[in-house]
Amino acid sequence: MAALMQADLSEHLRRVASGKVREIYEIDDSSLLFVTTDRISAYDVVLKNGIDQKGAILTQLSEFWFNLLQSRMPGLRTHFISLGIPPALQKRLRPDLVKKLGSRSMAVKRVKVFPIESIVRGYIAGSAWSSYHNDGTVCGITLPAGLKESEKLERPLWTPSTKADLGSKDENISPEAAARIVGQEYADQIEALSLQIYEEASAYAAERGIIIADTKLEFGLDESATPATVVLIDEVLTPDSSRFWNAGTYEIGRGQESYDKQYLRDWLVRNGLRGKPGVEMPTDVAMNTLGRYREAYHSLVGMVWDMATSEV
Ligand SMILES: Nc1ncnc2c1ncn2[C@@H]1O[C@H](COP(=O)(O)OP(=O)(O)OP(=O)(O)O)[C@@H](O)[C@H]1O
């Protein structure tokens, strides 16, 4: 099977947004079809070719987490409505599109997206490690001296960032700056929900031998509810939005091997292709990266990923 680079639903439905990886279409006034393609981005640039099955793995891993979080946090509201293409909508689409897109689609509630990314870090890695290494702070928060790379933080940190338009880079901001963007009351709710989601997800993942070093969440406001309610949206706890480490090989004081795009990033850097547009991955790099996504799904969900049985 070839990787699916475009959802191609525009002849049937109005497309309301297109990100680096997802395309979002209007079902009706209150719901959207959230379609995850096989596109992959690294260093904020989308590659020319994709990773076959990746969109379906991310969709079904997010569905798994929506259900798990909902059962552990009964008060949590999420945008998830149903997996696949709703039957009433299927009738409006070409049958080949229904077959092609079902396993990578979900119906979601339409909400007003808060223009910040809500990042929780339990360990110090990535841009947080670089920032701490420079001046001892992360998002304006001063951390204790002497932390080592990949060390577990005393308590998880909420480190929001801006949500940049397509083509630009998100920037880390202080919690105070986030409150200026969304308002103090919503910032407080987003922070509390994010920390609770991180705690619940980390506890679950730990039982399966996985450390969630950090994760990026997004939230929206459901204005049709009274009072308006903060809702968890987007993808949740996938290898694209999180740093998953193998607890068995974890070691403080160095970078860790991740179940994410690191393999691809390393290949790009080794070949001087970091941030260059129009790069095509060779088959072995695509296959190895797919292997990482499958492994993450297997470890977290506890079932071997099988495209054939994942048809929706
Ligand atoms: N329920 C929802 N209603 C409206 N928009 C949503 C909803 N859930 C998620 N979104 C938005 O849909 C987009 C998802 O697309 P995608 O993940 O491809 O974007 P991206 O963030 O540009 O890429 P990347 O994740 O690689 O940074 C995001 O902009 C996200 O904020």
Ligand SMILES: [Mg+2]
């Ligand atoms: Mg995204």
